[in-house]
Amino acid sequence: MDGAGIIKGMIETARNFAGSYHDEARLTTVQYPEEKLAPVENARTIPFLVYDGAEALPGLRCTACMICEKECPPQCIYIVKDTVKKPDFVGKMQMQPKVFDIDISVCMSCGICVEVCPFDAIKMDQVFELSTGDRFGGLLLNKTQLAKPNDYFNKLHKTEAAEIDLRRVEEKQKAEAAAAAKAAAPAKPPMAPPPAP
Amino acid sequence: MNGLDQIFVGTGHWIAGLFPVYVQPLISAALEIAIMMAVFGGCFALTSVVERKLLGRMQNRYGPNRVGPFGLLQPLADGIKMLTKEDIVPFSADKTVHFLAPLALSVPIWLAFAVLPFGRNMSAIDLDAGILFFFAIGSASELAVFMAGWSSQNKYSLVGAMRAIAQMISYEVPLVLSTVPVLMLAGSLSLNEIVAAQGTYTLGGLARWNVFTPWGLAGLLLFLIAATAESNRSPFDLPEGESEIIAGFLTEYSGFKYALFFLSEYLGLFAITGLAVTLFLGGWHAPFRWLEWVPSWLWFAGKFCALIFLFVWIRATLPRLRLDQLLNFSWRFLVPLSLINILVAVAWYWSGSWKSPVALPVRWVLCAALVALPYHWLAQSLRGTLPPPRKYTYAE
Amino acid sequence: METLEQLKTRIVAAAPGAQVEIIPNGSPANQPSLLLDRDHARAVAQFLRDDSALAFDYASNATGVDWPEKIIKEKIKVKKTVDGVEKEVEEMCERKTPAYLEAVYHLYSMRLKHGPLIVRLRTENRTDRVSLPSLTPVWRSCEFQEREIFDLYGIVFEGHPDLRRILMWPEFTDFPMRKDYVEADDYEYEPTPHDDILAKAKKHFPAGAPV
């Protein structure tokens, strides 16, 4: 029959029309401001700096090694090293950034800075309501705006954060064991190599 | 039953009664015009949002639901947007024709509602040649569409206007021809008589609507197909083929002129749907005898909304035809089929005098076959020799 | 598909007078290529496509490459008489590599399902004589790609049906993909300028970078 294809198509739209009232799979709209999609653990929008402890700036993990600035494809990170050093979580004196700006209008949220950072200092955030009227300064985040506590990082990326914290705790213990061994070592002749970690 | 059914007519008379006698006809006419424009203006607003909600629901989404409860104030928002939008007139456009086109299109459409019987003695004017008047008004829209297309001095508008002319003229013919059987068997051109002819009920209580006869069913389908083409709706929306020629003759219109085109497209749709209901679906008659108590104008509204849903349903499903296919479809399929439909009506009328109890089903089968066979042959000739069904070989 | 050496002999046999040279490829992908000379290129291409054993009927990729002049410091053994004694001495000397523009074609066979055969054509130099025979008459897939090479590198393809710029606007005069292309000075303010963007920023705001 010649009209059969058209009628089959009409039945299809009718099924979807009826389905949209009872079948949840046939009405997929999420009403954004009222309903929100569940956050996805691996999601990434713009980077943020992680800091340990209570205050933000001294606790920053970043040691201004400028690797992320070199590797960032659109070059949206701008770092100026600080002259004053500060102890890191293991106690070793480390550099710190005086200026750490990220221009989030240029950043394409690719996550390469997170991959290449050897100190787990920069991680990907999941906030996406970033629209602002100010075209120049508004999207340039400086060090204080970027810094976020470690437990915020744990809340976002649970598994990754857990591994990193575990690793840092081990390193801390190893460093203390090494320091203790060094403190005990002067009793023996100084030449003895510290016990293998 | 009589009170609720005649509620509008009664109040109309009562209001007219308040005025001195010599001015009463003027007042009642003005009242009718005001009510009709209010009802169908509101129906335009409602349909524009309900259509978008229905389309949305067919496409697994909600449709507008932010402005007002369930999005019902959306037409208000659209109206305000249309009024406040800048009305851009192209520099090289023919200003006067460009300005007059939307008026020339929307003014005649209002006249078409004068003859439609919305309920028991609720038709504004009871013209003897109601249908003739309706089709005369309906054919005024081609000129306006071409004025719009030509005056915009835009290549896409010109192509759209040429398409509109070809389409509307070639679909006017099957539209009129498909109503001929109804007129023949009702014996009159007046819409009220046609509705009255469908007023009686069979033994089982089923109404004698034209659609329950083979020629009536075929006639309704032909009429609806031609009606979608006349009002430039989905499978035939070539004059404003969005994806090909941007918006056809509407390309250079913005602001309130665009709203006028939008309004007249919907009014054309309402008028043609009203006519389809009157001719084939028994106007304001109830489908069964024991449902007579429901007010007549409610039946008219119910059938009207059913057909509007059908139009939206078609718009959600079907892609667009190409211009040559469109014209072939009309001249080589619809027109011959509507002529054959007239023969079927004659056969039905002639075989009406058979007395044997089994006459009705036999007549039905006979007349249905008289329509179905040419339908198949014409579709065959329309598509040309059927290409062999496609087989897809699979390489390992 | 035979090895390149057999191919070379067959090509020279099929197109008399064609010089064919095999260019080795250093990467582990070991895709060596054939360097053809300019005036026999079209004939060799015709042969590659029409020969039943080869049947390279599909030119997948046409690429332009810019080889500017490079100065190579090399240690070469030079016989020099050092205080009277004939001795081999290593000496640093610079050698200029010839500068040319190159068009590289990757050919495959859809019928026999083999490839890639990589064919290279080189222009005489990078300044005035930059014309190459177009292979579009042989493989139509090179039409847009040769237009792109002309647009971005400046190699003029003779015999191309419709050689005009494909990506840049017609009034653009320079060739952006060449190594010595200097960008137009359309500097836009960027809040975090560093490296070459910082240099541009300093040029635009001499009072100091807008940090």
Add this chain to the structure above:
Amino acid sequence: MATASPTELAASAPPSQIMEVAMGPQHPSTHGVFRMDVSLDGETVVKLKPVFGYLHRNHEKIAEKCSYLGSIPYTDRLDYICSLTNNWAYAMTVEKLAGLVPPERAEYIRVILSELTRLINHSALAGFLLQDMGALGTPLMYAFREREKILDLFESLTGARMMCNYMRFGGCRCDLPPGWIEQVRRLVSDFPKFLDEFEALLTGNEILQARTEGVGVLPAPLAVNAGVTGPMLRASGVNYDIRKVDQYGVYGRFQFRVPLGERGDVFDRYMIRILEMRESLKILEQALRDIPGGPIMDPKAKLRNLRPKAGEAYGRIEGPKGELGFYLISDGGPNPYRYRVRPPSLINLTVLEDMCLGQTIADVVVILGSIDIVLGEVDR
């Protein structure tokens, strides 16, 4: 309507009647910023010249300034509907250049992700093709409803829905989150239901058949000579699928078939994509069944300043739009000396004029829709 030769058409209409129309760059159905200078005699196309370059940002010059790792996120922006197949083509070429071998698990993950991308691309194409034909939104919405499920899977694995930046030379960036394989299995099991629904809505539709049969016929020899690849080539009946020819990655281990068309018109191109989606589902089932455990990154691969030996490599994959190839020349430095993308969309457009001559405007739009171009890849 027989396809009249261009000279015959041009001669027939006196020049004054020929109407020059620029379809694009702002046109509802050019799939991006793309212009066609069409000269019309009435509604029949007499001449058609495509014009590109509106989205040209010289991706190759940027890649020459970036390191090998840095230009991976840029490959997402080439064909922005199928970012994962772009990543794979680039990663595979760098692996050829630097001699890296990704582990088994990474190869299986790559096959799964690229077949999911093929599902997205083909269903979106069918939706856009019907949108060009006038079915406003319905097929497109059904296709996008399925696409959303796949994009959610990508987001939970790679972090982004469209700009995945997931594959690295030597393997993948991170391992599958728990339960991901299960979600993919569920999606693959109920995708055929969507396909049947889609075919019921469209394939039998008389208007669709009328609009696509005999429109934009591409003969096989012209297709091969013009370098057309992908579903468009197979719709003309040429058996050339790079997954079968090169058997790159682990495609050699999967049993799947390659559908070939008969007449090479728009309907064949539409049907081939629907049939290819069904084949992709078969591959996905097999890949999900025997995906091994183990590492996902080649230990030898050094992400940061990778300096492959001087040399060149050309790697190609069967992208959803055709053969997507990358040609890298390295001079030993951290940045590639020459970085070239072989764009299937651009080369498939070579035959646009040949297919459109003698057809009407409405057909030009449908033919362009059936070629399936994405301007990010055409203009680079």
